[in-house]
Amino acid sequence: MPSGSAASTTRTTGPRELATVSSPSSSVQQARQALADRLRELRLDAGLTKRELARACGWHESKSSRIEHARRPPSEDDIRAWCTACASEDQADDLIASLRAVNSMYVEWRRLHRSGLRRQQEARLPLYERTRHFRSYQAWLVPGLLHTRAYATAVMHSLRHRQSLPDDVDEAVNARMRRQQVLNEGDHRFAFVIEEAVLRNAVCDREALIGQLDHLMTCASLPSVSLGIIPAQTERTRWPVEGFWIFDDDQVNVELVSSYLTITQPREVHEYVQAFAELSAMAVYGAMARKLLTSAIEALR
Structure with missing residues (x-):
């Protein structure tokens, strides 16, 4: 994540x-x-x-x-x-x-989280505070900056269980919620692109997922936030890839099953910037994105 x-x-x-x-x-x-x-x-x-x-x-x-x-x-x-x-x-x-x-560049998940989930959430805060332009693509999960507390708790519990980590989920979720303050502070800009499947993946229980989708609509209305959704039936020019975050044009973080990559080489960062641009072009925004969110909520209800 x-x-x-x-x-x-x-x-x-x-x-x-x-x-x-x-x-x-x-x-x-x-x-x-x-x-x-x-x-x-x-x-x-x-x-x-x-x-x-x-x-x-x-x-x-x-x-x-x-x-x-x-x-x-x-x-x-x-x-x-x-x-x-x-x-x-x-x-x-x-x-x-x-x-x-x-x-x-390469950090095994277990090594990354060996001090617990909370410490890792807190360690990333300075990067988020100094970044001005965020770009995030996610194929399976809602981006962390847009999590509700219930959704974040479900994700953290899943990660903790998979890696047999110490139980500091509540503290980690609190740290993630504090990090979300960047959405409303300073001159940060945020561009999120997600696949439509994210709206329907059963990461948490039904009520929590409905709450998460409602929260996405609220976040999408923020002046600093752009939320694009790639419809499931879109004719693809680029297939879904692993989730990644671009911090300004300086760094990319990529999440794999077994590892967490930090990419800083300009050529590789540019490749992710290009990939994000192509994925963004396939997404729908505004009223069309709200329509997909509303449809997913109605299906859950």
Whole structure:
């Protein structure tokens, strides 16, 4: 759930060394491969073979090959040794910064919530306060900033049960409700796009869902909020994807089954901005959106 941008497929096994963990995200692998390609270019520019580079770094040739093919992420010490061998010490700091960015992208849900749901809800508040332009697409759930207390409670209980987390659901919901104050404060702008299926998914009991849909109509009338709904029968130019949030043009947060991605690379952020624009173009707004909401409420009643 964000409510909530490529990512790392690594887990720390020591102060420097990293061990590979498979990732469900192509963004993760692309980011790792981009770093590997930069290292390969340094070696080629230096006129070194993999064997020569390995000898200079003091490791086996197969390690150089695994790093260049993004099958093994380098450590910071590996990058320093690589740059020294290639007489490109001036590149080391930038490459290490790229490595750290990659490693920050991927966070397992259990690790993300290891301190409980409340702490994670509170940790995101500064990001929401400093963001001016929010864009959110959701295929299955109502975006967190638009949750009612009952709907948020049902979502949090589901997450807690699935991950066997400590029971701090009430505190987490309170934190989410406090975060919603950004809807009415400052010069924030919000653009939400959801699939019509969101209106009918039985995330909570019937009365709670009716209350949530009523709340969506109220939120849609706020001057800072745009709510678009993609009708179920829409002829698609882009299929539903995982839910994501765009914070200004700086960061994207993506929620996967097993992980939470933070994407900050400009090229990838732009891809999500483009995807949001295409999804927005398929949505209906205003009276047409209210008609879909009213229809869903009447069906529930």
